[in-house]
Amino acid sequence: MKTKELCRIISQEMIGPEIYSMWVQTDRIADQARPGQFVTLYSKDRSRMLPRPISLCEIGDDKKSIRLVYRVAGEGTREFSRLRSGDDIEVMGPLGNGFPMEEAQGKRVLLMGGGIGIPPMVETAKQLSGDVAAAMGYRDALFLTEELSRCASLYIATEDGSVGTAGNVMDAVRENHIRCDVIFACGPKPMLKAIVDYAGEHKIPCWISMEERMACGIGACLACTCQSKEVDGHSHVKNKRVCKDGPVFPASEVEL
Amino acid sequence: MNTKVNLAGVELKNPVMTASGTFGSGMEYSEFMDLSRLGAVVTKGVANVPWPGNPTPRIAETCGGMLNAIGLQNPGIDVFCERDLPFLQKYDTKIIVNVCGKTTEDYCEVVERLSDEDIDMMEINISCPNVKEGGIAFGQNPKAVEAITSEVKKRAKHPVIMKLSPNVTDIIEMAKAAEAGGADVLSLINTLTGMKIDINRRTFAIANKTGGLSGPAIRPVAVRMVYQTAQAVKIPIIGMGGIASAEDALEFILAGATAVSVGTANFSNPCAAADVIDGIEDYMNRFKVEDIKELIGAVK
Ligand SMILES: Cc1cc2nc3c(=O)[nH]c(=O)nc-3n(C[C@H](O)[C@H](O)[C@H](O)COP(=O)(O)OP(=O)(O)OC[C@H]3O[C@@H](n4cnc5c(N)ncnc54)[C@H](O)[C@@H]3O)c2cc1C
Numbered sequence: 001m002k003t004k005e006l007c008r009i010i011s012q013e014m015i016g017p018e019i020y021s022m023w024v025q026t027d028r029i030a031d032q033a034r035p036g037q038f039v040t041l042y043s044k045d046r047s048r049m050l051p052r053p054i055s056l057c058e059i060g061d062d063k064k065s066i067r068l069v070y071r072v073a074g075e076g077t078r079e080f081s082r083l084r085s086g087d088d089i090e091v092m093g094p095l096g097n098g099f100p101m102e103e104a105q106g107k108r109v110l111l112m113g114g115g116i117g118i119p120p121m122v123e124t125a126k127q128l129s130g131d132v133a134a135a136m137g138y139r140d141a142l143f144l145t146e147e148l149s150r151c152a153s154l155y156i157a158t159e160d161g162s163v164g165t166a167g168n169v170m171d172a173v174r175e176n177h178i179r180c181d182v183i184f185a186c187g188p189k190p191m192l193k194a195i196v197d198y199a200g201e202h203k204i205p206c207w208i209s210m211e212e213r214m215a216c217g218i219g220a221c222l223a224c225t226c227q228s229k230e231v232d233g234h235s236h237v238k239n240k241r242v243c244k245d246g247p248v249f250p251a252s253e254v255e256l
Numbered sequence: 257m258n259t260k261v262n263l264a265g266v267e268l269k270n271p272v273m274t275a276s277g278t279f280g281s282g283m284e285y286s287e288f289m290d291l292s293r294l295g296a297v298v299t300k301g302v303a304n305v306p307w308p309g310n311p312t313p314r315i316a317e318t319c320g321g322m323l324n325a326i327g328l329q330n331p332g333i334d335v336f337c338e339r340d341l342p343f344l345q346k347y348d349t350k351i352i353v354n355v356c357g358k359t360t361e362d363y364c365e366v367v368e369r370l371s372d373e374d375i376d377m378m379e380i381n382i383s384c385p386n387v388k389e390g391g392i393a394f395g396q397n398p399k400a401v402e403a404i405t406s407e408v409k410k411r412a413k414h415p416v417i418m419k420l421s422p423n424v425t426d427i428i429e430m431a432k433a434a435e436a437g438g439a440d441v442l443s444l445i446n447t448l449t450g451m452k453i454d455i456n457r458r459t460f461a462i463a464n465k466t467g468g469l470s471g472p473a474i475r476p477v478a479v480r481m482v483y484q485t486a487q488a489v490k491i492p493i494i495g496m497g498g499i500a501s502a503e504d505a506l507e508f509i510l511a512g513a514t515a516v517s518v519g520t521a522n523f524s525n526p527c528a529a530a531d532v533i534d535g536i537e538d539y540m541n542r543f544k545v546e547d548i549k550e551l552i553g554a555v556k
């Protein structure tokens with residue numbers, strides 16, 4: 001049976017403006033998790049009933065821990081940011097499908113992330129071998145660049161132009177003439193849209209990780225749907241569940 | 257110790273079921289708990305044809321609860337009967353199929369289609385606040401409540417549960433109308449219509465503008481309505497609205513509910529319904545309650 005686990009926090013640190021990195025002890029989730037999957041975190045304050053979905057940023061080498069990197073966006077993530085090593089947190093997962101790593105085998109892979117879409121790219125990069133490029137878009141301050149540059153050629157775009165290409169990830173890809181056979185992307189909708197257009201133009205197979213408000217996180221409540229191009233096999237309408245059928249979708253399958 | 261309860265001739269092993277729409281058809285939750293522990297599984301509302309539901313965002317969290325405007329997305333009765341029912345029939349639990357529609361004919365079509373299926377009861381949702389036609393329109397006028405109940409009853413081969421809306425001036429009037437129409441059981445409450453505004457984006461938090469409020473925030477309203485209704489009708493009541501623990505469930509039972517449903521709490525704890533069952537048994541042990549029926553409506 002799957003369960004929601006009460007996990008011990010190993011460490012927590014601020015790694016950027018309002019960006020926190022938390023290592024959590026859990027053999028079961030670490031053992032089963034794949035890059036691009038997510039977990040849900042639960043608030044201790046019972047007035048906040050819904051889970052907070054957070055992507056897996058890294059899986060511990062010993063397969064006994066996971067790393068979550070998140071931005072304080074509201075009260076729930078604010079509460080998590082106050083937890084310290086030794087504290088407990090309720091975690092459920094791993095959830096969702098993750099990136100199709102087999103599609104990247106032996107190919108030139110381009111990982112693209114923007115903002116809080118960057119964290120899942122770390123474990124993805126770690127598990128890919130060969131020719132991996134990573135184009136990451138930041139507002140201003142950088143985070144996770146060390147981890148990413150260890151397993152990929154890293155290209156950075158910043159909105160304020162303080163580091164790398166001034167502009168967004170697509171500007172970085174063009175400026176650096178990055179060539180690739182497959183794209184994995186995660187980030188805000190406008191960024192995903194630009195990437196999907198680029199991939200379509202160059203006929204590059206592309207997978208994107210989507211975000212939506214969630215209640216159950218496991219596919220039962222139909223809160224987190226996105227629109228699909230074709231009638232979906234589960235819902236029998238043009239809707240897919242981000243939490244269960246995604247969060248990663250082939251770009252050709254969903255409407256942005 | 258006896259935890260069995262009887263709803264219109266259907267015997268449940270315990271009074272705890274899942275609230276429609278929060279548990280799908282049980283498939284996803286079966287990975288977290290043994291569905292055979294449940295008194296019954298109440299499925300997501302199903303219509304005669306597939307419904308696409310509302311645009312997103314469909315939900316928003318609120319203090320002690322949430323708003324939802326899923327818009328009754330469902331794959332239609334044919335897929336439901338072919339895929340979901342055979343799955344549920346593998347478990348030792350009762351199956352209650354929640355039915356939605358836009359017109360009386362829609363409801364009747366689903367009810368007729370279900371007549372030959374191996375299910376235990378039907379719950380007719382005349383109280384969904386999130387669809388433009390049907391749904392709540394049938395649930396806010398006593399004449400309409402009675403009319404749709406009797407139309408459904410004419411066709412149903414299984415006991416019929418009418419699910420009432422709290423978005424009315426007088427719940428007793430609606431409950432009596434359903435009883436007069438021939439309802440075997442009443443379910444209450446569905447969600448309370450609400451709204452949340454996102455002050456940063458200066459827009460509605462959910463795309464539908466309004467949504468149904470559920471969760472612990474609505475529990476006192478629900479307990480009050482169950483109590484009032486239990487005083488006014490003879491048919492049994494399934495109580496729901498913010499049940500997250502055995503203590504919450506017991507409030508409803510003491511107020512007059514024969515059974516209870518766990519809804520929004522499934523989202524914060526996928527084993528919430530099983531935990532409620534355990535907690536009720538603990539309570540019965542602690543207070544030496546031989547039969548759960550001693551508790552039903554014990555608070556007058
Ligand atoms: C699959 C997935 C993976 C994610 N991975 C990460 C990650 O790795 N790092 C990170 O910083 N953030 C991530 N997010 C976004 C993160 O879930 C939200 O920032 C977080 O839920 C905000 O909670 P809050 O209580 O601080 O904010 P509040 O605004 O107070 O939250 C209120 C409600 O809205 C929901 N909500 C608010 N913003 C979002 C959002 N953007 N997406 C979904 N639900 C939201 C909350 O879960 C909660 O139910 C991810 C979202 C999804 C869907």
Ligand SMILES: Cc1cc2nc3c(=O)[nH]c(=O)nc-3n(C[C@H](O)[C@H](O)[C@H](O)COP(=O)(O)O)c2cc1C
Nearest residue numbers: 275276277301324381445446470471497498519520
């Ligand atoms: C996401 C969601 C979907 C729901 N879908 C349905 C539905 O399809 N049919 C129905 O009769 N009630 C539906 N409901 C209402 C619940 O069954 C229940 O009556 C209500 O939420 C109050 O209980 P709770 O506070 O325990 O959730 C839904 C509620 C939620 C939160």
Ligand code: FES
Nearest residue numbers: 215217221222243
């Ligand atoms: S959050 Fe419930 S179906 Fe995705």
